[in-house]
Amino acid sequence: MIVSETSGLESLGGDNYLLTLSVPEGRFAALGRFARLRSWPMPSLGPGTLLDRPFSIHGIGRGTLSFLIRKVGPATALLAGLAKGDPVRVIGPLGTGLDDLDPAFGEKKWYLVAGGAGLGPMGSLMAALGDRARLFYGERSGKSQVGSGYLRGLSRDADGSGIVTTTEDGTGYGLKGLVTEPLLRGLGEEKRPIVACGPPGLLAAAARAALDHGVGYFACAEARMACGLGVCLSCTLPKLDGSNFRVCREGPMVDGLSLDWDRIRA
Amino acid sequence: MPEKEINRGGPLGVEIGGLRLKNPILAASGTFGYGLELAPFCPPEALGAVITKGLSLEPWPGNPPPRVVEAAFGLINAIGLENVGLGTFLEKYLGPLKATGATVGANVLGRKPEDYVRLSGGLARSEVDFIELNVSCPNLRHPGGLSFGSDPGTLAFIVEGSVKAAGGKPVMVKLPPLVTDIVALAKIAEDKGAAAVSLINSLPALSIDLGTRRANLANGPGGLSGPPIKPLALRQVMLCSRALSIPVIGLGGIMDYRDALEFIVAGATAVQIGTGLLVDPTLPIRVIKDIALWLKKNNLKDLSEVRGSLKV
Numbered sequence: 386m387i388v389s390e391t392s393g394l395e396s397l398g399g400d401n402y403l404l405t406l407s408v409p410e411g412r413f414a415a416l417g418r419f420a421r422l423r424s425w426p427m428p429s430l431g432p433g434t435l436l437d438r439p440f441s442i443h444g445i446g447r448g449t450l451s452f453l454i455r456k457v458g459p460a461t462a463l464l465a466g467l468a469k470g471d472p473v474r475v476i477g478p479l480g481t482g483l484d485d486l487d488p489a490f491g492e493k494k495w496y497l498v499a500g501g502a503g504l505g506p507m508g509s510l511m512a513a514l515g516d517r518a519r520l521f522y523g524e525r526s527g528k529s530q531v532g533s534g535y536l537r538g539l540s541r542d543a544d545g546s547g548i549v550t551t552t553e554d555g556t557g558y559g560l561k562g563l564v565t566e567p568l569l570r571g572l573g574e575e576k577r578p579i580v581a582c583g584p585p586g587l588l589a590a591a592a593r594a595a596l597d598h599g600v601g602y603f604a605c606a607e608a609r610m611a612c613g614l615g616v617c618l619s620c621t622l623p624k625l626d627g628s629n630f631r632v633c634r635e636g637p638m639v640d641g642l643s644l645d646w647d648r649i650r651a
Numbered sequence: 652m653p654e655k656e657i658n659r660g661g662p663l664g665v666e667i668g669g670l671r672l673k674n675p676i677l678a679a680s681g682t683f684g685y686g687l688e689l690a691p692f693c694p695p696e697a698l699g700a701v702i703t704k705g706l707s708l709e710p711w712p713g714n715p716p717p718r719v720v721e722a723a724f725g726l727i728n729a730i731g732l733e734n735v736g737l738g739t740f741l742e743k744y745l746g747p748l749k750a751t752g753a754t755v756g757a758n759v760l761g762r763k764p765e766d767y768v769r770l771s772g773g774l775a776r777s778e779v780d781f782i783e784l785n786v787s788c789p790n791l792r793h794p795g796g797l798s799f800g801s802d803p804g805t806l807a808f809i810v811e812g813s814v815k816a817a818g819g820k821p822v823m824v825k826l827p828p829l830v831t832d833i834v835a836l837a838k839i840a841e842d843k844g845a846a847a848v849s850l851i852n853s854l855p856a857l858s859i860d861l862g863t864r865r866a867n868l869a870n871g872p873g874g875l876s877g878p879p880i881k882p883l884a885l886r887q888v889m890l891c892s893r894a895l896s897i898p899v900i901g902l903g904g905i906m907d908y909r910d911a912l913e914f915i916v917a918g919a920t921a922v923q924i925g926t927g928l929l930v931d932p933t934l935p936i937r938v939i940k941d942i943a944l945w946l947k948k949n950n951l952k953d954l955s956e957v958r959g960s961l962k963v
Contacts, residue, residue, distance in 0.1 A: 386692060386932070386933065427906050427907065427930065427931070428724045428877065428878050428906060428930065434721060435721050435724055435725060435726055435877055435878075435926070435930060436721060436726070436929065436930060437930070476932070608716055608717070609716070609717045609718070609719050609720065610719075611719050611726060611728070611929045612682070612928070612929040612932070614688060614689060614692075614932060615684060615688045616681075616682060616683055616684035616688045616689060616704075616928075616929075617681065617682060617719070617728070617730070617929055618681075618704075618713060618718070618730045618733050619718045619719040619728065619730065620716070620718075621713065621716065621718070621733065622716055623715065623716075627712075629712060629713065629733065648715060649716065
């Protein structure tokens with residue numbers, strides 16, 4: 386648990402912001418883990434929400450850590466209004482990352498699938514995988530999209546060809562339709578394991594795609610979370626074997642074929 | 652406050668049912684896991700005691716997600732009492748927790764009144780220091796719809812049987828907050844041999860998503876905790892502490908040392924921190940230090956000068 390300083394806040398288009406915090410170097414080298422952020426006082430002392438908010442670690446720099454913040458409510462509005470030097474309490478890195486689940490993660494080629502704010506964990510994965518990653522990024526509409534310039538910067542290819550974007554209503558840049566459509570075409574051309582992050586419907590669809598094509602699948606699971614530390618059992622999701630899985634401890638990265646998506650509420 | 656002073660007890664020490672606690676700050680059930688999960692933030696041995704996640708005779712899976720939603724400055728949960736069961740707790744978790752030197756209370760809950768008696772019997776010869784009977788969880792219901800602790804006859808049966816079965820270990824009874832006469836229930840607990848009562852548990856509550864017109868929790872209702880319930884908790888603690896001769900343990904929305912001291916002014920012997928631990932896992936340590944500083948600043952020898960000092 387540290388109190389960090391805001392070192393920058395960049396608007397990425399739509400309601401998306403890149404929040405960069407200064408942190409002690411080396412502490413956060415973790416793929417697919419998350420942290421609890423709080424820039425507001427304890428609940429009896431002033432405005433804000435009761436709980437911290439959990440965010441996937443988006444970028445790992447030298448002495449910095451960045452988070453993709455989508456302004457959807459009061460807590461994210463406070464984070465998206467931070468100025469340089471403002472303090473942010475960081476508890477992390479928390480949870481199980483991809484390197485815990487698959488030690489050879491960085492050596493394989495992957496399809497990364499992000500739905501909406503599910504782009505969060507993909508920044509550090511793109512940076513770690515370089516041209517071994519192909520990113521499929523989907524939004525409902527153009528007004529939610531992260532700007533194309535920022536997105537291209539996540540790819541090591543100068544032309545951004547490693548990234549495919551979609552909007553369901555066709556109002557944004559990229560293709561019209563569901564993000565799973567180009568993913569399925571990609572799987573038809575070349576089988577690669579999948580990492581997906583986004584709403585439950587997308588994570589379930591990615592599970593079906595992985596099963597149909599016989600590829601591995603890690604989901605970055607999401608659930609309403611209170612402690613983020615494994616004690617309150619708020620964020621558990623059901624597994625197919627009947628047991629419960631804590632998103633904050635055994636996850637957020639999880640074998641996406643082990644969860645019971647039919648019982649996870651959209 | 653230096654660590655060794657905390658360990659000696661000193662001005663913060665309290666006694667509950669013959670059990671000496673080094674300070675009056677306890678971790679509330681359900682917010683400290685099985686005792687070691689938060690140790691990097693809050694060493695269990697630094698607390699007056701830790702109270703475990705509620706334990707049943709067999710493991711319980713709990714409710715489907717979503718299990719929590721925020722209310723204005725509060726939290727509504729319907730975890731559904733997911734737990735590993737008494738047997739696994741005793742085999743796997745209790746030993747390492749006791750090895751830290753922590754004082755441990757086991758919170759127990761059942762589907763039938765007899766379950767509490769069996770659970771207390773199962774703990775009688777364990778290393779657990781005391782037992783807390785959860786007869787008040789809003790997520791646990793009697794067939795009649797009331798919690799066990801709201802029904803005087805059922806409460807009397809559970810407390811009397813559990814105290815007998817507990818083999819001399821102090822038994823604390825966590826009472827339901829939303830009742831017509833909290834004092835009458837607390838007195839039943841006292842008469843039947845409870846060493847202390849703890850209050851309040853979370854309040855029955857509901858959160859609605861207007862867009863979908865569904866409850867925000869899969870379970871429907873849940874239990875409200877955090878700062879919104881503190882004023883009600885203070886009032887119930889005041890009433891019970893004045894009417895009983897056994898200690899009253901206060902909880903509900905403690906977020907700093909001032910909140911904790913208000914409970915003690917209202918008459919609490921000790922307090923529990925629950926939702927506050929979810930907001931800040933280091934909170935109890937800070938509260939312990941800040942209470943000691945506050946005593947010093949106000950030239951007070953110990954908490955006996957504060958306890959029940961409410962002026963009315």
